[in-house]
Each structure stands twice: as C-alpha cells, then as structure tokens.
Amino acid sequence: MVLVVAVYAYLQYNKPHRDVAGEEASMVVQASVLFDNYVQDEAAANEKYLDQVMVVNGTVRNNETSESGSVVTLATSDDFFGIKCDFDEPVDLKSGQKVSVKGHCTGFAFDVILVKCTLQ
C-alpha cells in the first residue's frame, strides 16, 4: 500500500507537460474573429477560448525569430495588435503569408496569446 502511494506520488510529481502539438484542436477560428471577440468582451472571450488548444487561420504580419524560437503576429482589424503566436522552434514565415497555427490560448495582453504553437 505504502509502495502504491509512493509510486503514484512519484508519477504525479514527474507527470509530463500538456502535449499541445499532439492534442487535437477543439476549434478552428479566423484570426480577425478571435481578436475582435477579445476586444469587444474579454471576459466572454475567455469563457470561450481560454485554455483551449485551437487552430487559428490568418495572415502573417511579422515574425521575430531568434535561436530560441519565433514570435509570429497574425494580422487583424487593428494596425498593430493581433494574434501573437509563440513557437518554441524557429519557423520560416514571411509577412503576407497565409497560415494555420495550432496553439494553446493563454488569454489577452494587448494581443491574443497562443503558446506552444505549431504550423498545420
């Protein structure tokens, strides 16, 4: 019994992180719709999108790439803010390119934020 508890505790302690890339997306949404939803009513948008793994379709506005990954912004109705997609690996995307990005939505901070992104 003690052993079972110890093994369970050990497995819990070392359980893996959420596998966003391997998880099936719960929804597909357009970048502009996602952004407008957040701008209009952040709390309601969080009800719908927060913590979801989703696919976002949009157009690349810019890509800041370093050796530690890429931060890609998808264009929206706003001139400056949009959907910020955080990639743990550098990706080769150019502004104007149409993309489908899968990521984990962590909320709204000037931009809508997707982390652990992969290209679809």
Place this chain on the structure above:
Amino acid sequence: MKKTLLFAIAALLSISVFSQRYFTRSGEIVFYSSTPVEDIEAINKTVASVFDAKSGKIEFAVTLKSFVFEKALMQEHFNENYVESDTYPKATLKGDIQNISELNFAKDGNYPVKIAGKLTMHGVTKDVAADGNFAVKGNTVLGTAKFMINPEDYNIKIPSVVRNKIAEEIEVTVTMNYELMKK
C-alpha cells in the same frame, strides 16, 4: 512641388512627435522561489509592455497561463490552486517611470530607472515599486528590473502542507526588449 515638400516635412514632424512609444510583445518575467527544501522557477516569455518616452507612463500585461515550470504538476498547482488563472487569467502593472526626464533616448547608454505603479493580480491591486535599468541602443531599449512580491498580499493562500517549499517572498525578474513603435 513645394506642397509635396511641405507635406513631407509635416509628415516627418508628425512622426517625431508621435513615435515616442516603445513596445515589446516578447518580454520575459521570471518568478523565483528559494527555500532550503526546494528552488522553484517559472518563466514567461510572452509578456507585453509599452511605455511612453515623453510622459513616462508604463504598462505591463502578463497572461498567467503562459508561465512555464520545470514540473507540470507545479504548473498545475500554480494555475489551479494559487493564482486561479481560469478566474484571473491576467496580471497587469500600470505605473510611471518616475525619473523619465533624466533619460535621453537619443543617446545610447545605461540609465537607472525608478518605476512605481499598481500591480493587479488574483483580483487584488497593490502599490509596487522597483529600481531597474534601461539600456538604450538606437531604436531599442533593454529594460531590466527585479523586485519581491508576497503572494499573501494578493490573497494567494499557500497550504501549510507545502508552506516550507514555497518562499514567503517571490523574486520577480523582468527583462523587456523594447522597440520604438512604428504605428
């Protein structure tokens, strides 16, 4: 021709007047808790921040679900039990760079900064102050600062069973890679 020139000058002037804001969407905040039992670190690389080089107004926005811990279980406890990120997904800091007039953004170099403002987290707003450094280089500013926060000030209760694993005060290290906003 003259009109075009005037228009060009006017356009240039308006750029120099209005492009005073610096922004980053890939700033970094690290939480660090150190106790004799365990050191715990969480990193968030998706912090957004903007400041106005004229007025000194500065703002940060952080989504709490973007913090990454070494252990998935710690990340889960942080989100579900402590910051309750489903209910309070975002933390913000709104304040002022109090010595903004001492900074010269036209001249590269290191400038000490004093920042004071209101930090909102877990539904609680508190005054915070931090000393930091702005390293100006061309159109970029690397802002760094370090300060301590006490989770209990933000009504975050640490259960007694893990009390000896989580420090009373959490060290917050802020690193912001600002660029002049081209809007």
